[in-house]
Amino acid sequence: MPKKRILPYVLLGLINNKGKLSGYQISQEFKNEVGEFWHASHSQIYPELARMKDDGWVKDEDDGKSTYYLITDNGQQVLRSWLEEPLSKTGELFSLKLYFIKDKSDSLLKSLIRQELEIKLDKLTHLKKRLKTVFFSDKQIEQNYGHYLILTRAIERETNHVKWLRTNI
Amino acid sequence: MPKKRILPYVLLGLINNKGKLSGYQISQEFKNEVGEFWHASHSQIYPELARMKDDGWVKDEDDGKSTYYLITDNGQQVLRSWLEEPLSKTGELFSLKLYFIKDKSDSLLKSLIRQELEIKLDKLTHLKKRLKTVFFSDKQIEQNYGHYLILTRAIERETNHVKWLRTNI
DNA sequence: GTCAACATGTAATAGGTTACATGATTAC
């Protein structure tokens, strides 16, 4: 299967978050928090918006200065079903999807956190196993100190993340 | 300027860490910790190794079953000067470079941690400012709850990271 | 008036993935 494209959903999510956005404004949005999880240059954004309009995901509204894009009912459904797709272990889409959830009481919020928790608990188990098997002696630590640091740091980081997920479930 | 290629340095770093590796073994390595920071498929690895051999960064050693690659003195220098390039704010190469430092007493270790600390302190300041400006009222939080969560989580995460960097300096 | 920022678009290129191919070895 071809690799799943994320960009159109990101644009859809951004437009949905803000109500309406121009291509230029979207490119500026990537300088903010969402830029931590996804990025796109204007040369990608404009053609993508045109495609999305063709597909009926968005409609445009021109004020003579900028072309703004608004999400359609169809687009809402498309965004929603993308958000509802289960998180894959490799995808790293948790934060991105979270960013697109506006309402605190949206049931998807808890669902995403639960999914992420399960994935991260597995990962934590795996990392701890790796630490034991790879660094079974002080000699291993000394000879691959950088690797040792990032592995122990990863365990700390994931432990903190799991703790946060648990308090927000 | 064209975007800086990372892949050859990653292959060089992996070969340097392990002594010698075949193309196949390198592709397997990406299933381990280093895969968190970089990935390459075998169709990228084999041609890249051939180029690196042409450039004199590595030499090969065939046992009839696999072709193993070993780093040359030239390759050592190339790897070292890449590791010594200052970290860029956007690059996210800290963990990757750390992974390639074998010796605990290598002065580069402290240097990398110091650089990362500076970058992350700036980022933390920026995130805290964003929190104040974007979420100045409860209404903003309620209407963009996902965004609020990832922003507050990012502040927590970076705070922890800074703490870790400080204890490892 | 000119420099930065706003605003949109296309073309060339690089980087990376999936698919296509092939053959050897090992475990069952």
Next chain:
DNA sequence: GTAATCATGTAACCTATTACATGTTGAC
């Protein structure tokens, strides 16, 4: 013997970046 894994390589395709291009608006 046959399925999984080892092992390497190329071709086609897609994505995304940089460069090229152009015009407007607002600040100083």
